[in-house]
Amino acid sequence: MRSETGPPSVAGVLSADDVLATARSIAAQQEKSGAIPWFSPTNGVPGHVDAWNHVEAAMALSVAGLGAEARRAYEWLRDVQRPDGSWPAKWVLGEVTEPGGESNHAAYLAVGVWHELLMTGDEEFAHRMWPAVRRAVEFTLGLQTRRGEIIWLRHESGEASDHALLTGCSSIHQSLRCAVALAEHLGEHQPEWELAADQLGHVVAAHPEAFADKSRWSMDWYYPVLGGPVRGEDAARRFDEGWDTFVVPGLGCRCVSDQPWVTAAETCELVLALDAAGDRDRALELFATIQHLRHEDGSYWTGWQFENRRHFPGDRSTYTAAAVILAADALADASPGARLFKEVAGRPLGPSEASDPLACGCALVSVANPVRTNL
Numbered sequence: 001m002r003s004e005t006g007p008p009s010v011a012g013v014l015s016a017d018d019v020l021a022t023a024r025s026i027a028a029q030q031e032k033s034g035a036i037p038w039f040s041p042t043n044g045v046p047g048h049v050d051a052w053n054h055v056e057a058a059m060a061l062s063v064a065g066l067g068a069e070a071r072r073a074y075e076w077l078r079d080v081q082r083p084d085g086s087w088p089a090k091w092v093l094g095e096v097t098e099p100g101g102e103s104n105h106a107a108y109l110a111v112g113v114w115h116e117l118l119m120t121g122d123e124e125f126a127h128r129m130w131p132a133v134r135r136a137v138e139f140t141l142g143l144q145t146r147r148g149e150i151i152w153l154r155h156e157s158g159e160a161s162d163h164a165l166l167t168g169c170s171s172i173h174q175s176l177r178c179a180v181a182l183a184e185h186l187g188e189h190q191p192e193w194e195l196a197a198d199q200l201g202h203v204v205a206a207h208p209e210a211f212a213d214k215s216r217w218s219m220d221w222y223y224p225v226l227g228g229p230v231r232g233e234d235a236a237r238r239f240d241e242g243w244d245t246f247v248v249p250g251l252g253c254r255c256v257s258d259q260p261w262v263t264a265a266e267t268c269e270l271v272l273a274l275d276a277a278g279d280r281d282r283a284l285e286l287f288a289t290i291q292h293l294r295h296e297d298g299s300y301w302t303g304w305q306f307e308n309r310r311h312f313p314g315d316r317s318t319y320t321a322a323a324v325i326l327a328a329d330a331l332a333d334a335s336p337g338a339r340l341f342k343e344v345a346g347r348p349l350g351p352s353e354a355s356d357p358l359a360c361g362c363a364l365v366s367v368a369n370p371v372r373t374n375l
Contacts, residue, residue, distance in 0.1 A: 007064045008325075008334035013288050019328055021298025023064030026057050026318045033094065034076030039315040048097065051077060051087040052171075052218070053319040055112035060322035062119045062336065063329045074112065078132045085132075085139030085364040086154065099156040103143045104168035106136040111340070114178035118337040130186055137179045138158035140172060141196050147360045148199035149210040166204065166211040166217040170227030173201045174341070174349060181345035202354035204229040206362070211350075216257045216264050218246040224295040226273035226341060228349035235277040246270075249307055252290040255278065261312060263270060263303040264293045268323035275330050276341040276349070293320075300313055300324055 007019040029040040031049075036057040038047035058073035081087060084099025113129045116122070143151040149164035149173055164190075176197035183190040203210050204224050214220045221242040224230040230238060246254045267290040273284035293301040299316035329338045342366035343349055357363035 006334075008332040008338070010284075010287065010328050010331050013284075013291060014324075014328055018298065019325055020064050022321045022325055023298075024062055025295075025299035025316070026061060026296060026321050027066055027069045029318050031094070032071070032155075034072035035091065035094070036073055036318050037092075038319060039317045040068045042315045046093050047315065047317070049091040050089060050102075050104075052108045052274075053322075055108045055176055056326070057318045057322040059115050059337070060325035063325050063335050064117055067120070070116065074116065074125075074129065077109065078129060079136065081132050083135075084236070085135030085137070085155075086324060089153070089274070097262070100153045101139065102153050102168070103140045103150050103170045104165075104175070105153070107140040107172045107179070109133055109136045110175045110179035110182060114182050114344070115337045115340055118340070119335060126182065126186060130182070130188065133179060134188070135180060137176070137190075137193060140175070141193070144196060144200070145210075147207070147210060148203035148354070148356070150200060152276075163212040165214060166208070167217070167223040168213065169200060169211070170204050170223040170229060172227075173197060173204060173229050174227045174344075176200065177259075177344045177347075177349060178200040180188070180342075181284070184345070197343075198352040199359065200357040201229040201352040202362075203360055205234070206350055206354075207360055209369050218242075218253055218255060218257070218270070221246055222273040225277050226269060228276075228341075229351055231277055231348075231350045234351075235273075236279070238280075239274070239277070239279065248306065250289060251304065252286065255303065259305075260307040261303050261305050262290075263320070264290050264300045265302070265317070265320040265323040268327040271327040272323075272330055272341050275327075280331075283327075284331060287331060290324075 007016040009016040023230045030036050033051045036054045039048045054077060058070045086106045088096040088097035088099050089102050110133050113133055114271050115121045129210040143154060143160055151160045152170050153161040153167045176193055180190060180194045225235045245257050250261055252262040255263045255266050267286055269282045271287045293304060295316055300320045301311040302313050302315050302317045304321050305312040329335050330341060354360055354362055
């Protein structure tokens with residue numbers, strides 16, 4: 001059973017037909033296998049595929065009503081999952097080019113499968129995908145440190161990388177919440193996953209020292225809100241502190257703070273974060289602003305270099321189109337999956353208390369002094 005809501009529309013900005021055209025621009029770049037690359041070959045250069053952006057594109061296809069294309073995407077990803085639960089970081093034209101497995105890539109399948117279940121009510125699909133989700137989450141949690149952050153990559157050799165990423169861990173927090181909801185829905189309760197999500201959310205919100213410094217990237221600014229660990233007054237404060245650094249009036253959100261480059265995907269993810277935090281006015285304003293990157297065929301240019309006044313890097317990427325569609329759906333509250341960044345299984349997606357405050361150092365233990373003294 002598929003949702004009959006049809007593509008979303010945002011009054012005065014995008015019609016349902018506009019959104020459908022954007023979804024078709026994604027489907028037009030989908031490979032025969034079902035894989036969705038960042039972009040089809042542009043100037044002779046093929047775009048790569050990675051699991052995270054592939055899932056995001058599948059979600060957008062489903063929102064717009066292109067269910068067959070979305071299912072092809074999920075089935076391909078399930079079929080190429082590795083025994084350890086991961087996927088290669090990159091494929092190009094079906095060939096693995098970066099074999100290491102990224103934790104946030106693996107975890108994001110749970111978001112996609114939960115979203116598809118919301119969109120369609122298809123229990124058979126959820127049961128069929130469950131083993132892949134379980135393996136992917138187990139791979140991801142195999143990279144969680146005792147403090148709670150999750151290391152970003154396991155190399156082909158099996159060795160883990162030496163650092164965690166704030167953006168990646170924020171995304172994993174949402175993924176774990178969706179994985180827990182899916183497990184409960186299917187009667188496969190995974191309480192340890194929920195504890196892992198609680199600890200991770202706390203570390204994202206309260207322990208910046210746990211993560212590599214990527215603060216020049218706008219994603220590190222808004223993703224702790226988008227993924228749920230930061231909301232309320234803390235989210236409002238975070239937005240205000242970074243707004244002038246990353247938002248260019250009339251153009252959108254920068255990709256990085258030190259380059260004159262706004263990107264549609266980052267802008268639309270910021271829209272989703274603002275909307276999830278209740279800042280709807282700025283979310284709508286930004287969503288309208290970024291439409292200057294819309295192409296006449298419904299696709300979106302990845303970015304705009306505003307000093308040189310040219311599109312950069314010159315492609316119209318599927319993940320960008322997907323971010324636009326998901327932002328439109330959230331703003332319109334149109335589909336059964338539209339509240340995915342606000343709540344999971346009826347529970348608000350938001351901050352959490354540490355499940356193990358000793359592990360992150362937030363609880364001090366009083367230890368008797370082992371040195372004998374003479375009184």
